Amino acid sequence: VVTTGTGAVARLADAVEVTDREPSTLSFEVTDVRFEAGSTARLDLVLKDTEGKWVPRDVPLRIEVADGDDVLLEDVVFAANVLEDQKTYAGGISGVLRDGTTSVGVTVMRPDTVFVTATPSNDREGIDAATQALSIEPGAVNKLVIALPEDPMIATAGEPFTVSLSLFDVNNNLVENTGREVLIDNTCSNFIASQVVDGVAELE
Numbered sequence: 001v002v003t004t005g006t007g008a009v010a011r012l013a014d015a016v017e018v019t020d021r022e023p024s025t026l027s028f029e030v031t032d033v034r035f036e037a038g039s040t041a042r043l044d045l046v047l048k049d050t051e052g053k054w055v056p057r058d059v060p061l062r063i064e065v066a067d068g069d070d071v072l073l074e075d076v077v078f079a080a081n082v083l084e085d086q087k088t089y090a091g092g093i094s095g096v097l098r099d100g101t102t103s104v105g106v107t108v109m110r111p112d113t114v115f116v117t118a119t120p121s122n123d124r125e126g127i128d129a130a131t132q133a134l135s136i137e138p139g140a141v142n143k144l145v146i147a148l149p150e151d152p153m154i155a156t157a158g159e160p161f162t163v164s165l166s167l168f169d170v171n172n173n174l175v176e177n178t179g180r181e182v183l184i185d186n187t188c189s190n191f192i193a194s195q196v197v198d199g200v201a202e203l204e
Helices: none
Strands: 024-029 034-036 040-049 059-066 084-089 092-097 101-107 112-120 130-137 143-147 163-168 180-186 191-197 200-203
Touching: 024 112, 024 130, 040 112, 040 130, 101 112
Parallel strands: 034 130
Antiparallel strands: 024 040, 040 101, 059 092, 059 112, 084 092, 112 130, 143 163, 163 200, 180 191
């Protein structure tokens, strides 16, 4: 309550909130931070007090996945029942963290360094948010793609031309640094060659 020099009284609603809750923080616990694109990354989300002890309390919050530029990943997939009353939107979910703990499952389809963040819905809860970085890497080699210089390609007999060889995983992510050896067999000219492909290679 504020009283002016003329005796007028003004009230600043909700200026101060008194609570018996101790400060606490959300924390991610992981056994690994490297996952293949398309696989499910598992993280345990736990509410802890200042001494690092589990706090069995319900907290409305949201969990989001973003890239290094803080842009939400719209194609990320969350496991069901991570939160109570779970609602899904592009790049995140919202709901209630029951009893201060849950298992979070997220699936990212593209290689990148991503950041999983859990934030209380009410910033006056006195709870610090949690962020965990994950390294998403390409999966195993699933296919070899041969690209010609032109489409359609018109080649002149006796004149060499270059083709591009690329390795991809099941989600069409380029797989690099594999050192995979492939055998090129041209049945028209009986041309056979062996080529090591590290993601992308050219063969003449």
